[in-house]
Each structure stands twice: as C-alpha cells, then as structure tokens.
Amino acid sequence: MSEAEKTRPTVDDPAVRNYTILCLGCLSLLLVALLRKNAGPWGFIPVAVGLLGVWQHWRLAPFFTLITVVILLVSYEPVGDIARRNSPAARTFRLTDCILCVAALGYVIGQFRLQSMVHAIVPDDPRRRREAPRDASADALPQSTLNRNPRLAQPAEIAWVIMALPICALFAQVLWRLLPDRTSWSGEFHQNWLVLVPGIVCAWFLVLALFVAQGLLRYVGWQRQTPREARLTLLDTYWQEIRRELRRISHWLAWAQSRRQRRKDPS
C-alpha cells in the first residue's frame, strides 16, 4: 500500500483546516441569511446538520443541509400576491438571496472536498467490485478505494473556490432574470405568448452551443488521436460502409473453408 493510501486526514493538515474553516464560515453566512428571512430559531437546524457533517465527515450531510434549507425557504418565504411576486419588481437583486446562494454553494464545495479526503474519491472498478466477497471487511476492500491525500492539496485551491462563489451566484442572477414567468404556461398563454420568446431563443442558443461544443470536442479528439486510434477509426468507418457485402463474402468464405476441411477429414 502506498504512502498516499496510508494517510488519514487530520485537522493539522492545512487542506483539511482550510476546508473546515470554509464550511464553518459558509454555515455562519447561511445562518445570517436564514435569520434575515425570518426563519427564527428553525434557522439553526441546517447549521446544526452542517456542523454535524463537518465533524463526522458524514457523506449525506450536504444533501440533508440543502433539504433543510429548502424546507425552511418553502415554509418561511413570505407568500404574497402571486401577481406581485411575478411582477418585474419582484425579480430584483436581493442581497440576502445572494448570500444564501454563496453560503450554500461554499458549504457544499467544502464539505464534498473534505469527504474526498476521507472517503474514496474514485469509485471502485465494477469488475473488481463484482469479484469482491460480500462479507469482506474494510481492510479487504480493493485498492482502488482511494481517498485524496490532504498533504498533496494545492494552496491555491481554496482561493479558486472563494473566487468562484460570487461568480456563480451572479451568473445565476442573470439566468434567473431570463427565466419565463408563470404566465407562460398559465391560462393567459394566448395573450402573453411573447414572454416565451427569450426562453425559446435561450434554449435554441443553448442547444446550438452544446452542438457546437460537442463538434469541437470531437474534432479536438480526432486531432489528438494516436496513429493506431486514427487507423482504427478509418477502418471501422469503412467497415460500416461495406459491412453487408463483407458479411456475405466472409460468410461464404467461411462456409467454403469449413466444407474443404470436412472433405479433407470426413470424420
């Protein structure tokens, strides 16, 4: 077993300490945001779940934290007039929402990265998993269950994460403004169908972008093929073009060979 597999993360490791601090900071921000949304003492529940996850390296902690936040948001979001909520004024930038998004995202990233230092970051090979005995102990697990060595973490990782948090939140705000209203699929569709146009245009652009990106990636893949891969690609394409004729010819050739062999050796 290599050195990387022997190591277990401790708080003394800088990477573990940094991500723990990130999680705690984001939980604090989350608490502030929930309190500003009038969640009251219930706002401590997601924070408690998150703290438990950080302490115990609990795999399901991010999911349960998000679920409790969602429940609180559904319960404590002021339900006003739908018409008022759908008005353009309701879609203005709100700092509390932005803080909530940043905090939740930061916590999720930090918690998952902590988990990758404790639990396996790469899944087991399914073939080896099938071969493993059912009652195998933890020591008998395949070698591929490998966690990330915290001592090998780059110091710049945390900086990139902190920089990515507000960027993602801001882009989400932009996308949110482009989303169609409920009237798009409500009864007044025949009157307000024009509201769908930006969404349709966005969808088309998205599909087009995906199509172009896939084409570009495929082209880059072809460019970077090794000579063997390129030869095999050409061979396979050629076979697909002539496979019917080939099949017929090869089938009769095999038949002729078999017949010749039978004649040579009748038994």
Add this chain to the structure above:
Amino acid sequence: MLTSRGWWFLIGVLCLLALGIFDERWPLTLLALTLLLWFLAEWLLFVLRARLAVPALQVLRTVADDRGPATNLWAGRTFHVKVRVTLPHWLGLPFLKIAEFIPFGVVPMGGQTKNAGGLAMGESLDLQYSLCCGLAGRVRFEGVRVETADLQGFFYHTGFLPGLLALRVLPPLADARGHRPTVKRHNLLPSPGLHRHMRPGSGSDLLDLRDYLPGDPPKTIAWKISARRDRLITKEFESEVPLRCTLFVDTSQSVRLGPPGRNALARLVDISAAMAQATAAARDLAGLCLFDDAGVLATIRPARGSRHLVQLLNILADAAGMAPVCGAARVQTLLPLACALAEEVHPQLLGPEVNYVPPWLPWFWPIPERPRERAAFLRRAVGLLATASSFVPLAGIAGLAYLFSDPLAYIIVPVSETMLFLLAVGLLVSTGMFYYALLKFLRHAFFLVFARRRRQLARWRKQMAALLAERYGLGAGGIGMLLEDDERCVIYLQQFLAEHNMPFPVPLYDRAGRYLFASPQKVDVLARALLHAVGKGRDNELFVLLVDLLELADHLEPLRRAVKITLARHHQVVIVCPWPPGVAPPRAHGLQEPAPAAPIDFQAVLQAAATERLHRAFYQLRRTFARLGVLVVCAEGTDPVRLLLDRLDRMRSVGLGRKR
C-alpha cells in the same frame, strides 16, 4: 463519467430547480441555478482535462539492476523498475491516480506500484518497485493505468497510458561447475573444449607410425625405431578437435501446452540453456536448432564465445514464450479473456469514437451462422414451407374476406375468376413470407432478450474484431472475416493473448476424440534437420534431441533411420523427452506395480490411468531407441544436464579410454 455522488447531486439540483420554477420560489430557483451553474462548470472543466490533459501524459520507464539500466532480464534475479508520469499540459490534473500494469509472469518484490496526487504543468508522479522474473521468455510492460477525478468526487475518468517496453527474460544462469561430474574419470584429459579424434593431426598422443615422406618435419622422426628398422619412420599424432554439441529443441504445439513458463517447453529451454552455458564454460562448441511441426525455426551452427552464448540464450528466451495455437478452441471461451485484457491495456481502442458497435448488432446478427450443409438446407426448406403453410388458413381467409368485403371495388373493376385466384395466391404467399420473416426475427430476438451473455459476446466480438484487424493489418475485410470465421477469430485471439503472456485454455481433443497436439509432422522435420546437421558435421559430435515423442510411437520410422545414419557416422545421440508437469516421472526399472484397490475417486482413477499411459509410452520409446544404442532420458526424473555433460566428458576421453 459521473459517479453516484455526482448523479445524486445533479438529480437533486434539477428537482430543486423544477420546484423553484414551477412554484415560483425565487430564492429556491436562485439557489438551484447557482449550484447547477457551478456543477456544469466543473463538468466542462473535467471533460476538458480528461480529453486534453490525460492523453498528454507521458510515461518514462527504466529497468535497471545494480550495475545500471538493463536491456535484458535474467530469470531468478531482481531488477528495479522506475516509472515517471509527467504532465506537459497547462490544464493540470487536480487528482490523478496511477497504477503500474504488472506484466504476467513477473513477481513484484516490494516497492510502490501505485501512487496518487495532483499534477500541475511539468510535474510528475513516480513509481519505484522491484521485480523478479521466475521464468524465461518475454516480459511486456504495457503501460500505466490512470484514474482521474475532480476534487469533489463527482466525475471520474479511467484510462491507460501506453508505454510499451518488451524485454527478454533470459534463462537462469547455470553454475557450470555444479554440473561437472563429481567422479574423476581419468588423470589425463585433453584440454577443455577438445577431444581426441582418430585422425592424424597435431595432438600430443601417438596415433601411428609410418615411413618417412619428404617434407615431414624432422622432429616427428622416431629415431630409435628408425635405427632398428634401418629406414626413416615418422610418428603420427592424434588430432585434437573441438568438442561439439548440437541441441535440437522441440517447440511444437505439444510442448507449448500449459501455462507459459510452466510447460514442457520451459523445461526444455532450461535444459538447453544450462547445456549451452556448461559447454561454453568448458570451451566446447554448442549449436542449436529450433523446430516445430511446420519446419525449422532457427539454426545456429556450433560455435563458442560469449556473443554466441548470448545469441543462443536470446533465441531460447524467445522460444520459451511460445504459446499453443489451436483453431478448434471455442470463441466463447477466449472472447471474455481477450476483451478483459484489451479493456485493461487498450481501452482507448475500444471506445465508441473509434470502435463503434451498432446497437442492432447483437439483435439482428446471429453470429456466425453455421456453415450450411445439404441436410441442413433441406431441413431449412421444409421448415420454410411448413411455416408458410401454417399461415395459409388465416391469411387466406383474411385476404378473401378483404376482397369480398368491398363490393364497390368488385363492381367498378370487374375481376375475373383467374385473376381473383392469382390475387389470392399472391396474397397468401406474400403474407406467409412476411409472417415467416417476422417469426424468424422474433425467434432470434425473443431468445436474445433473455440471452444477455450472447448479446455481450456479440458486442465483444465486434470490438475485438476491429482491434485485431487493426493490430495485425487485416483491413476492413479482416473485421468481416473475424466476425464470420470462428477458426480464424480463435487463432488471432490466441495470438493476441499469447503476445501479452496471458494463459488461455485450449481443447486437447477434437470432437472425434483425437488428440490435437500430437504433431506427427515434427518427426520428419527433426529427421531432416538431424541429417542436415550430420552432413555439415566434421568430427564426432553429440546430438541432443530434446523432443516430445510420447504420443508418436507409430511415426518414429523417419527418425530411427536418421539416427542410424548419425550413429554410422560415429556421432552420438541422446534423446531427452519432456514430461508433462504434475505427472509422476517414470521409474528407471520399468513399469510400476498397480496400486492396491482404494475407494473410488474418479479424479484419482483418471490421473492414474493417464500416468500409466504416459509411462508405457515412455518405456516403449526407450525400447525403440535402445535397440540402436541411443539413450532416452526423461527431463523430469534425472538430472539430464549432468548426464549430458558426462557423455561429453566420455567423448573427450574416448581416445585415451580405447588405448587402455
């Protein structure tokens, strides 16, 4: 590419987004969009890394021993392997795990065969370990298996970095002194590498006396005898000629059976290598002839010297890795093995971008159809008629009902009775054919629904056919050939597995119960090679035939004739017969008494019967050649190398012995 953690996260975020949009919970929508955007950005970054950075990884491997880098390995010795994986790409890899693909037949002796870490541009990960090759042959270091993941564990990618390094594993270094005879036979032996030949020469032992001829050196004149006879008499001395030993090594299919390195061929190679080293240490000349049932593979004339010895060992090492090839094996047995190996070492050649398997292939492709025989064709025709006729009542009633259900058409277009009859018949036939085709398809497809293994085999076969066609230069026609022709597919699959030193099962008997690996043609090949060597030989030589003749008692006549000619030319012949591993070697004094009755154990009974059959074959072989005065030795029971060296020593001292 997505792990289960990634899938759960994506599904959860999408549900959250749907809830936020449809229920107009804008904070929820914002939260979901933030998470989703970050997830997609990470995904895109990971795809770029997997497609651009991972293929750019470079592998550098060095194999060294205590003295420095090694170009050949030696069986039984320890070597150190150092692998360095370097990333020359700017994208970097936050987490990379590398694992060495340990070649078959190699025993790791410690060190690090796996490592993990993050790589920025120009950085590298190292592996260092020691290995020991127990067996002669070839070792292929295929490359390094790589796994990369993002830091959250949402995405992962596995691949293989090819870095092929093929090295010979030479047979173990034999201790020549250890093989010397322990009993000192004579006080006066010629120099090592020589033996006395009964021809006039420049040796030191007196051969004969003759009258002086003008030109004879004066120092050879026997003065006392000349004085007695009153004429000049000259002494003639024996010639001292090199001692030659030629090894004929059988590499036919019969000795290749068994796992590489533990079959009869490996034992023959061990004996040959020990003999070559022992003769080289004694300054004798050693030659080699490799043959199989198709012909002579390699011939090296007797010579001496370190370069010659290395050449012999290289050829023997190449021969030791040979694997049996048998077209009668089953594709279904070999395909999973070959495909598992290909997935391990050539995953980039099995991807859908380069090796596409059409989804319809396993369903519409009964592969390969059995070659049609006459009886099968008749059966098929009868089946076709029966199937068509089974639809006659139903289709006929339907057709006629259709025709008569539309009186308007009947009135507008007057139809004669003949035309009506022809229409009905045509309708019946076409309906029957349609139903037959449908039934045929359903018959295949219905069983394929439950035959997951068969569908899997069809996919594997297409992938392996394309890979093999590319590897062996068969072209696009090769793919079609390998898909249809079982025998050729089996041969190429075996070749592919053998090149990677991977053992595979082969059937020993055909459907008629005949042994497939007897290889009787090799007797003729060996006889011709022996006569050729005798024709080229100048002095008395020792010919060692390392050949498996146990199953060929009825085909030995050409070899007996060749051995007779060899003996008539005053050469010596010894036959070393390889012995199957796991079978008790024959005793020196004939057949063993049958064991007392024991409780019936089918396996033990079979084992005993096989052992007895082999013993009988060996004793018969020994009797056959004992009439000619040729020694037949079992490769397992005694130490054949010591015995052969004894024979060489006897040849060296034959002149002295005869004088006495």
